[in-house]
């Protein structure tokens with residue numbers, strides 16, 4: 409209180425402390441969400457729809473993150489109510505970090521929406537989940553190469569066993585805005601002038617670059 413007036417504190421969430429988990433249906437977003445947030449989930453109805461979503465918190469590196477398990481979507485060109493909510497949530501939280509979740513056995517399908525999300529200029533981190541299933545199906549994935557091409561942190565996970573989940577949570581603060589032009593160049597085998605400006609600590613495959 410100063411001069412008889414009541415001062416109201418306006419609580420604005422710190423930039424990058426809301427995390428939107430985005431990916432195709434059935435890739436293990438909720439399984440990862442449960443592993444990361446533990447037992448403090450809240451189920452809410454997205455206003456004006458019949459679509460539910462879950463949110464929870466995670467404390468890491470001195471920050472409290474709000475994690476939102478966004479309904480699964482194949483693209484940002486929505487074809488049903490759940491996909492529409494996913495797109496609206498990206499608009500609702502422009503300062504969020506996006507955790508893109510891929511199924512390691514179907515990465516090509518998941519990368520479509522991943523690139524659409526990256527194009528929006530939000531900081532991203534990628535979880536390649538279902539690594540156990542990929543291993544069983546003898547699908548070998550070069551996580552380090554994917555990270556090099558995308559220029560954002562990529563972490564291999566198996567949500568059911570918890571493998572890689574700690575690394576994934578630790579990497580949240582290293583989320584990075586992708587450079588779509590540079591990704592296209594790397595996919596053509598060309599090297600863009602500037603290298604991705606982050607130091608990996610979690611993919612387990614790139615030797616800590």
Ligand SMILES: Nc1nc2c(ncn2[C@@H]2O[C@H](COP(=O)(O)OP(=O)(O)OP(=O)(O)O)[C@@H](O)[C@H]2O)c(=O)[nH]1
Pocket residue numbers: 432433434435436437438439440479480481537538539540541565566567568569
């Ligand atoms: N083998 C294996 N199964 C997994 C893994 N992660 C999740 N699952 C299973 O895959 C199924 C789908 O997982 P969910 O977490 O519901 O997937 P989701 O992405 O939330 O699906 P939607 O909410 O429909 O978009 C469940 O049966 C999980 O137990 C994993 O890393 N390995």
Ligand SMILES: [Mg+2]
Pocket residue numbers: 437438439477
């Ligand atoms: Mg789910």
